[in-house]
Amino acid sequence: MQHILEESFSALRQDSPGFDPQLDDFFEADEVLQYHVDTPEGQHADAPGVLIYISPKPGARLPDAWAEVLNMHNLVWIGAHGSGNEVHVARRVGLAQLGLAVAHRFTPTCDEKVYLTGFSGGGRVASMMLPAYPQAYAGAIFICGANPMFTATPETIEALKNTPMVFLTGTGDFNLEDTQMAIATYQQAGLTAAQLQIVNGLGHALPESADLDTALRHLAKI
Numbered sequence: 001m002q003h004i005l006e007e008s009f010s011a012l013r014q015d016s017p018g019f020d021p022q023l024d025d026f027f028e029a030d031e032v033l034q035y036h037v038d039t040p041e042g043q044h045a046d047a048p049g050v051l052i053y054i055s056p057k058p059g060a061r062l063p064d065a066w067a068e069v070l071n072m073h074n075l076v077w078i079g080a081h082g083s084g085n086e087v088h089v090a091r092r093v094g095l096a097q098l099g100l101a102v103a104h105r106f107t108p109t110c111d112e113k114v115y116l117t118g119f120s121g122g123g124r125v126a127s128m129m130l131p132a133y134p135q136a137y138a139g140a141i142f143i144c145g146a147n148p149m150f151t152a153t154p155e156t157i158e159a160l161k162n163t164p165m166v167f168l169t170g171t172g173d174f175n176l177e178d179t180q181m182a183i184a185t186y187q188q189a190g191l192t193a194a195q196l197q198i199v200n201g202l203g204h205a206l207p208e209s210a211d212l213d214t215a216l217r218h219l220a221k222i
Contacts, residue, residue, distance in 0.1 A: 002062070003037040005102055015101040018136055023094035033095065035102045038062040038070060038077035046074065049113025049138075052099035053079040054092060054122035056145075069209045073216045075115070076103045085121040092125050097136075115219055116140040119206055120175070127182065134159035139219035141166045141212075144173045144204050146182040149189060157189050165194040166215040170202020 010029040013019055036059070040048050051070065053060055060079025062070065070077055080095035096116065103109050116137050118126035123145030130140045131149055134156050146167050152160075165186065169179040176198070186194040195218050199211050207215075 001039050001041055003039065003106060005035045005037055005105055006032050007035075007102070007105070008032055009098075012098040012101045015104065016098050018100075018133075019094070019097050020133070023090050023097070026088060026091040026094055033098070034081040035099070036061045036077070036079040036081065037102060037106055038067065039106050040071045040074050040076065042071065044074045047108050047110045048074045048076050049110050049115065050100055050103045051075045051077055051115050051117055052096050053077065054096055054116070054118030054125045055079060055083055056085045056119055056121040058082055058084045063206060065209045066206075066212055069213045069216065072213070073220065075113075075216070076107065076109060078102050083122075089125060089128070092122075093129055093132075096125070096129065097133075113138050117143060118145070119143040120145040120204065130163070130165070131156055131160065134163070137163070139164040139166075141168055141215045141219065142179070142182070143168045143206065144170070144175050144179070144202075146175075146179050148182045148185040150185065152189060157191065160191055161193070163191075163193055164219045164221060165191070166197050166218050167194065168197045168199065168207060168211070168215055170199045170205070170207070172201060172203035174204050 009027040062077040078099040083092045083095045116126040123142040127146040167183040
């Protein structure tokens with residue numbers, strides 16, 4: 001079920017104990033933030049997990065073709081409006097960090113199943129966030145965009161060693177080689193739960209629902 005949430009930064013910040021205080025300066029306390037939210041439909045035995053999406057464009061609505069897959073995996077979709085590539089990276093990170101508080105406005109969630117994803121420049125931001133906040137997310141899918149992990153502390157590597165990640169790209173994606181280089185740095189660091197998923201014929205675009213399902217199954221370790 002699709003929803004739009006409009007809520008002040010201060011209210012969401014108050015309900016986000018894990019929010020990085022260094023990011024406060026990129027927001028005004030009384031500014032109203034807008035999020036696209038899609039909650040699973042039907043009966044599910046467990047509380048849903050959360051998939052926080054970082055878009056390269058101003059909008060971040062769930063693609064219609066993905067709704068059934070998100071519902072099958074019992075995941076709430078969260079996408080911040082106004083978090084595209086033209087926005088400062090720190091603000092994009094902050095908008096994503098508020099995503100769990102956004103989900104809680106609509107449903108109780110399984111907070112051990114909070115995942116990051118993003119497309120293109122949004123995938124690069126997600127790939128920067130996971131090593132920076134390794135305890136906050138249970139896994140990530142970097143779609144047609146990911147940055148290498150050049151520096152990481154032993155503590156970060158230890159925290160991420162069992163965290164599933166999917167570096168998803170396509171044979172026609174102009175970021176294919178960049179993505180291959182990025183995952184190589186993770187694997188060289190010993191993060192063997194990082195998986196490369198190359199979709200035949202996919203260009204620089206969001207994948208079809210079946211390929212998203214494959215990536216989500218890796219996160220869920222199915």
